[in-house]
Amino acid sequence: MVTKQFSGLPEDADLSRADSLAREIFSDIANKWALLIIETLGEQTLRFGELRTGVEGVSHKMLTQNLRMLERNGLVDRTVYPTVPPRVEYTLTEAGRGLRKTVDGMCDWTQRYLGHIEASRRSFDD
Amino acid sequence: MVTKQFSGLPEDADLSRADSLAREIFSDIANKWALLIIETLGEQTLRFGELRTGVEGVSHKMLTQNLRMLERNGLVDRTVYPTVPPRVEYTLTEAGRGLRKTVDGMCDWTQRYLGHIEASRRSFDD
DNA sequence: CCGAATCCACAACGATACTG
């Protein structure tokens, strides 16, 4: 994705459509809250309120908004239990779990280079 | 990261400092343009203008802004050749190349689930 | 060619209130 560079074909409408779709998806998921939600969900099944406290700092609005987006893209399953009070559970789909693996990679990376980054910041802020 | 849940220790100031730093870094890099820049740079060394056209749709301002941020965090090296007109080259550091691997993973994931996602979107938009 | 600063339109976001 990102790249027509990999396509040798000069004129390919289908590829460019796939590219723009890929770009759209990328823009959807490459944001702080979406990735934090995915990481927090992990292998668990969580209720809305649990996610609310699990994803630290997220507002009610941002959480619903991102959950809708993730559901729309087929990354999370949303199950509503028509009880009273209502109970709504969220869990990662297979696609979601696939993405989660790469997000885990990002987290590992952050841990590994934490000191590195901290040092780089200090020398930059001279 | 993300999670004090993994720490058994109830009171650990250092861990929470590391956590908030990790969170800060995560917020920095978990954004569309930063990831696209990293992905576009790849193994190459590119000038500002080349990045400008390589990262499709990015504005002058966003590009400089994100490049500064990436430089500050030690993900890209910035080399200025004091010629006239000036020539500035950007390349990934070792840390940057490490992160790139996980971004590659995200791109692969996008490709694999493209059809999946497209279908999910259609059924969601009923 | 690259970078910084200014201006400003508009989207994102938080807070709040109301519904089932």
Added chain:
DNA sequence: CAGTATCGTTGTGGATTCGG
């Protein structure tokens, strides 16, 4: 408890300009 809608504020990001 979970979701939607509205409102007011903040802030993001594009266009433009100037300077090295």
